Amino acid sequence: xxxxxxxxxxxxxxxxxxxxxxxxxxxxxxxxxxxxxxxxxxxxxxxxxxxxxxxxxxxxxxxxxxxxxxxxxxxxxxxxxxxxxxxxxxxxxxxxxxxxxxxxxxxxxxxxxxxxxxxxxxxxxxxxxxxxxxxxxxxxxxxxxxxxxxxxxxxxxxxxxxxxxxxxxxxxxxxxxxxxxxxxxxxxxxxxxxxxxxxxxxxxxxxxxxxxxxxxxxxxxxxxxxxxxxxxxxxxxxxxx
Amino acid sequence: xxxxxxxxxxxxxxxxxxxxxxxxxxxxxxxxxxxxxxxxxxxxxxxxxxxxxxxxxxxxxxxxxxxxxxxxxxxxxxxxxxxxxxxxxxxxxxxxxxxxxxxxxxxxxxxxxxxxxxxxxxxxxxxxxxxxxxxxxxxxxxxxxxxxxxxxxxxxxxxxxxxxxxxxxxxxxxxxxxxxxxxxxxxxxxxxxxxxxxxxxxxxxxxxxxxxxxxxxxxxxxxxxxxxxxxxxxxxxxxxxxxxxxxxxxxxxxxxxxxxxxxxxxxxxxxxxxxxxxxxxxxxxxxxxxxxxxxxxxxxxxxxxxxxxxxxxxxxxxxxxxxxxxxxxxxxxxxxxxxxxxxxxxxxxxxxxxxxxxxxxxxxxxxxxxxxxxxxxxxxxxxxxxxxxxxxxxxxxxxxxxxxxxxxxxxxxxxxxxxxxxxxxxxxxxxxxxxxxxxxxxxxxxxxxxxxxxxxxxxxxxxxxxxxxxxxxxxxxxxxxxxxxxxxxxxxxxxxxxxxxxxxxxxxxxxxxxxxxxxxxxxxxxxxxxxxxxxxxxxxxxxxxxxxxxxxxxxxxxxxxxxxxxxxxxxxxxxxxxxxxxxxxxxxxxxxxxxxxxxxxxxxxxxxxxxxxxxxxxxxxxxxxxxxxxxxxxxxxxxxxxxxxxxxxxxxxxxxxxxxxxxxxxxxxxxxxxxxxxxxxxxxxxxxxxxxxxxxxxxxxxxxxxxxxxxxxxxxxxxxxx
Numbered sequence: 001x002x003x004x005x006x007x008x009x010x011x012x013x014x015x016x017x018x019x020x021x022x023x024x025x026x027x028x029x030x031x032x033x034x035x036x037x038x039x040x041x042x043x044x045x046x047x048x049x050x051x052x053x054x055x056x057x058x059x060x061x062x063x064x065x066x067x068x069x070x071x072x073x074x075x076x077x078x079x080x081x082x083x084x085x086x087x088x089x090x091x092x093x094x095x096x097x098x099x100x101x102x103x104x105x106x107x108x109x110x111x112x113x114x115x116x117x118x119x120x121x122x123x124x125x126x127x128x129x130x131x132x133x134x135x136x137x138x139x140x141x142x143x144x145x146x147x148x149x150x151x152x153x154x155x156x157x158x159x160x161x162x163x164x165x166x167x168x169x170x171x172x173x174x175x176x177x178x179x180x181x182x183x184x185x186x187x188x189x190x191x192x193x194x195x196x197x198x199x200x201x202x203x204x205x206x207x208x209x210x211x212x213x214x215x216x217x218x219x220x221x222x223x224x225x226x227x228x229x230x231x232x233x234x235x236x237x238x239x240x241x
Numbered sequence: 242x243x244x245x246x247x248x249x250x251x252x253x254x255x256x257x258x259x260x261x262x263x264x265x266x267x268x269x270x271x272x273x274x275x276x277x278x279x280x281x282x283x284x285x286x287x288x289x290x291x292x293x294x295x296x297x298x299x300x301x302x303x304x305x306x307x308x309x310x311x312x313x314x315x316x317x318x319x320x321x322x323x324x325x326x327x328x329x330x331x332x333x334x335x336x337x338x339x340x341x342x343x344x345x346x347x348x349x350x351x352x353x354x355x356x357x358x359x360x361x362x363x364x365x366x367x368x369x370x371x372x373x374x375x376x377x378x379x380x381x382x383x384x385x386x387x388x389x390x391x392x393x394x395x396x397x398x399x400x401x402x403x404x405x406x407x408x409x410x411x412x413x414x415x416x417x418x419x420x421x422x423x424x425x426x427x428x429x430x431x432x433x434x435x436x437x438x439x440x441x442x443x444x445x446x447x448x449x450x451x452x453x454x455x456x457x458x459x460x461x462x463x464x465x466x467x468x469x470x471x472x473x474x475x476x477x478x479x480x481x482x483x484x485x486x487x488x489x490x491x492x493x494x495x496x497x498x499x500x501x502x503x504x505x506x507x508x509x510x511x512x513x514x515x516x517x518x519x520x521x522x523x524x525x526x527x528x529x530x531x532x533x534x535x536x537x538x539x540x541x542x543x544x545x546x547x548x549x550x551x552x553x554x555x556x557x558x559x560x561x562x563x564x565x566x567x568x569x570x571x572x573x574x575x576x577x578x579x580x581x582x583x584x585x586x587x588x589x590x591x592x593x594x595x596x597x598x599x600x601x602x603x604x605x606x607x608x609x610x611x612x613x614x615x616x617x618x619x620x621x622x623x624x625x626x627x628x629x630x631x632x633x634x635x636x637x638x639x640x641x642x643x644x645x646x647x648x649x650x651x652x653x654x655x656x657x658x659x660x661x662x663x664x665x666x667x668x669x670x671x672x673x674x675x676x677x678x679x680x681x682x683x684x685x686x687x688x689x690x691x692x693x694x695x696x697x698x699x700x701x702x703x704x705x706x707x708x709x710x711x712x713x714x715x716x717x718x719x720x721x722x723x724x725x726x727x728x729x730x731x732x733x734x735x736x737x738x739x740x741x742x743x744x745x746x747x748x749x750x751x752x753x754x755x756x757x758x759x760x761x762x763x764x765x766x767x768x769x770x771x772x773x774x775x776x777x778x779x780x781x782x783x784x785x786x787x788x789x790x791x792x793x794x795x796x797x798x799x800x801x802x803x804x805x806x807x808x809x810x811x812x813x814x815x816x817x818x819x820x821x822x823x824x825x826x827x828x829x830x831x832x833x834x835x836x837x838x839x840x841x842x843x844x845x846x847x848x849x850x851x852x853x854x855x856x857x858x859x860x861x862x863x864x865x866x867x868x869x870x871x872x873x874x875x876x877x878x879x880x881x882x883x884x885x886x887x888x889x890x891x892x893x894x895x896x897x898x899x900x901x902x903x904x905x906x907x908x909x910x911x912x913x914x915x916x917x918x919x920x921x922x923x924x925x926x927x928x929x930x931x932x933x934x935x936x937x938x939x940x941x942x943x944x945x946x947x948x949x950x951x952x953x954x955x956x957x958x959x960x961x962x963x
Contacts, residue, residue: 024559025471027388031652048558064650066386069468125381127647128640156385156647212649217666217781220657 018042018059018233021087021103023049023078028064028101028211035211036061040230049078053086058237059096059140060087062103064156064209074117074159075105084110096140096236097203101157104195104205113196113205114172115164121188125158129221131183132194132208136176139201140236144228150183151229152221153208155194160207162189162196175199180206244269251596256587263577263584266529267498272595274756276495279598280722281754284732287739292748294711300424300488300507302343303414304750306712308776310669313421315414317343317751318677318714318772319493322758324463325379325408329372333379333408334465338537340412341389342491345474346540348422348481349414352651353665354384356394357677357716357770358642359407363398363634363959372406374960379465380410381645386467387474391646392654392675393663398634399681401766405758409716411677411772415667420481424488426508426543432501432567433549435476435556437469437538439497439531440522469538472559477540479559485552488543498532498592500541501567502575505589512589513576514567528579543569605726611686612817615809623889623933623941626812627860628951630853633811637955655781660865661705661849664781674708674775678851681766682805683892684734687820691805692734692769693741697823697894699773700745701849704832705897707782707839708775713742715752715771720764722756730767731756738769744825747773782839784846786866787900787926791845793862793870794909796920797831797896798824799855799879801887807853808890821893827918828895834916835897843905843912850896856889856941858898860931864949866900869928875936878919885935900926 018036022029029046037044047053053060067078078084084106091097091112099107107113120126132151134142145151164172169190172178180195195206213219213226244252244265252260252268260268274280291297296305296313303317321336337354344351358376361369373396384391389412442464480486488508490500497519505512516531526534542563544552549565556563570576575592577585630636643658655672656664662676678699684691700710715738720727731754742749758765787793803809804818838844850858855877863870874888883891901909906922913920931948933941 025386025468027386027471027650031650034652065388066468066471069386069466069471071468124378125385125645125647127649128644154649156649158385209649212652215652217655218649218652 064101079109277595329375344414349416502592506593632955689737703775
């Protein structure tokens with residue numbers, strides 16, 4: 001049992017385990033861990049990519065970074081890591097799974113999410129603050145957010161331009177799979193898509209970094225909307241427990 | 242090989258036998274200017290290196306500062322100029338890698354990078370643009386992949402860097418004091434090489450960097466692999482946690498030769514190693530190539546026999562290769578073998594301490610001829626001049642650069658790049674402010690005052706974030722030290738920095754000297770680069786932009802100091818005039834006053850006056866606040882009879898612009914009057930136009946949207962089309 005303080009300040013005793021997977025070259029793992037564990041008081045554990053994930057885990061996060069140095073293509077080698085088999089199993093069971101930045105790229109490369117991520121249209125790495133717009137507020141990571149709510153948040157990627165062909169785009173819309181879009185042109189993503197989910201809605205991938213925007217000290221604009229991404233997760237898995 | 246006659250004589254005198262080829266190669270690498278500091282070492286001793294928070298430990302390649310609560314900050318600065326001028330992408334990337342490993346070698350995690358970049362005239366020189374773009378990509382590629390934020394720095398362009406590039410990288414580390422590696426070794430300990438394989442890249446790199454850049458020696462340039470570096474960082478930090486590391490050193494200039502001899506020398510032991518045990522990238526490497534290769538991403542670790550299995554296990558986890566290449570002896574010798582055959586056997590101290598040189602110095606002739614007055618014909622349309630300055634590459638916003646760097650990773654960056662200093666949060670609730678500054682234009686006209694000015698500017702920037710300067714690093718970059726005129730400029734800069742450091746009681750905790758920065762076009766201007774770290778004990782000062790009705794106050798004196806200013810050089814194309822000088826006493830008082838205003842929450846934001854002078858500093862406040870201002874410069878504290886152009890564009894030091902909420906204005910005025918420092922209330926922020934007048938004479942009328950366009954698009958527009 002772990003004592004937790006939930007998002008409205010109540011002290012509750014629950015065993016909620018959130019796993020943060022580390023691949024060789026992950027570099028936002030510690031940031032994500034800090035936010036989950038120190039800011040939102042979740043029982044968080046690291047999982048090295050060669051290790052398996054326990055069946056009773058409540059949520060899995062694939063953090064950002066440069067797994068395998070982005071060799072071949074961002075995320076493609078990590079998508080073949082042993083841990084991905086377990087991630088796929090958990091995804092099927094409906095466990096909430098979030099991939100941020102490189103984590104999103106890995107989810108796409110492992111076919112847990114559709115589409116591809118291409119080089120930004122600036123052809124450069126881009127690190128800047130932007131506004132996200134919530135397009136689906138039913139996922140485990142957005143259910144505390146309002147539809148069309150704006151989220152000030154930073155991006156930091158070189159290959160973050162989401163692309164889907166017209167058929168896929170239709171499917172995404174049909175199944176309400178577009179979770180976030182940019183408020184304006186940022187990197188040339190089709191329909192300015194910044195984050196999507198699978199058909200079931202439990203696997204979400206996003207290019208921007210919510211873990212960099214959830215604390216007041218780090219967010220020059222407004223940290224509340226990003227916090228709601230984590231509070232949505234707490235709501236989801238807390239409710240389950 | 243670059244051994245000189247007196248060095249060959251020194252070898253004969255001490256060793257008294259004919260050296261093997263490998264021995265000669267080892268000495269040539271280790272005794273290069275780059276590794277041995279033979280021209281500068283004697284003189285560098287003048288810098289104050291001790292202080293309340295400085296921690297000294299043998300064998301450290303980076304400075305260590307105690308920041309309280311059991312935590313330390315480490316800092317180091319390096320350059321990679323020659324390689325970057327030949328192969329900008331790889332040269333800059335490996336420059337980042339090298340300094341990161343210096344931070345790592347103390348057992349601290351690297352948490353930030355700052356870089357100072359200098360190129361030729363990018364407006365007119367396509368080669369300079371090519372170098373610039375690729376250096377930025379190289380740094381971005383490497384730093385981003387490591388997950389270490391590049392939180393700030395500076396970029397400057399000057400014709401003196403034509404065909405060349407200065408790429409300076411400073412790195413900051415953070416860790417627990419009790420986890421610092423206390424370098425030690427005893428007989429029988431094992432010498433382990435951890436990291437990437439040794440190859441033919443970077444052969445003779447340190448000698449290449451110790452000569453004029455006339456030929457492009459590509460094999461001397463190292464090949465970067467940030468992914469391996471990232472794995473090494475995690476491997477080493479885990480090995481540190483498991484206490485597997487007795488001593489550690491990174492492999493940089495001079496490769497194994499340097500790492501082995503310096504480690505043995507600093508620990509007072511001997512090291513015997515076998516080149517056949519070194520893992521290599523290709524077969525058939527000659528022993529001397531293995532000894533002097535500067536292949537990147539390698540660390541030398543000394544561990545005990547008992548800890549070796551654990552170290553190997555950690556390396557295996559991260560798929561990092563580690564080879565036991567030798568062991569520690571107590572004979573103080575550096576003993577290199579190829580299986581059973583000895584190929585080098587020299588006293589470690591002899592290798593590590595190359596003979597030093599007394600260089601001659603004479604005041605350069607150009608300084609006697611330099612024009613003190615600018616009699617150029619002038620167009621004094623100040624609004625137009627300010628617009629031109631706002632978009633000039635040295636002043637325009639550098640977001641094109643820093644947005645290619647991940648400056649947020651690590652979630653410490655509280656004050657982000659783009660204004661004055663950047664600020665990081667530390668785990669003990671304190672905040673670290675960091676800035677690097679250089680100014681070759683000032684240093685050319687007066688190497689001593691110019692250097693002091695760079696130091697003060699870096700301090701000012703740190704002070705603007707509410708932080709007390711606690712330590713500095715210097716990187717002294719000059720041309721060929723064999724030229725007495727160049728050596729004079731080096732000595733002047735060094736003496737100036739020493740004086741100011743002693744006065745401020747800010748210790749020098751690390752640094753580097755880089756000579757031979759010359760091409761066929763001649764030597765660079767003297768380019769000392771100063772990095773300053775500051776500490777904020779409690780709440781960080783998060784400045785807010787000016788609002789309608791806020792007041793503008795200036796602290797500090799404006800003087801007739803247009804020499805080396807952007808105004809003279811960019812607008813008038815005039816090199817000369819009087820370089821700004823720092824009045825030590827005023828400098829300190831203004832610093833302390835600004836800090837106490839911040840501490841007492843009386844100011845909304847503070848901005849220092851530097852490049853472009855007062856007019857640019859106030860324009861920047863308006864640009865960031867998206868609000869105009871009405872300013873009257875008549876009352877500005879200044880020397881007698883200053884012309885408006887001098888007031889607007891002089892780059893005099895020790896000046897701060899304060900934005901004050903109207904409810905605090907009386908308090909602030911009272912406070913400043915009591916301190917008896919020079920200040921004036923110059924006007925208010927309002928409207929959508931920058932209006933500057935002198936009594937009834939209108940000097941500047943500039944719409945904010947136009948100013949913003951100039952400032953934010955200036956650099957990007959230049960680079961759009963190649």
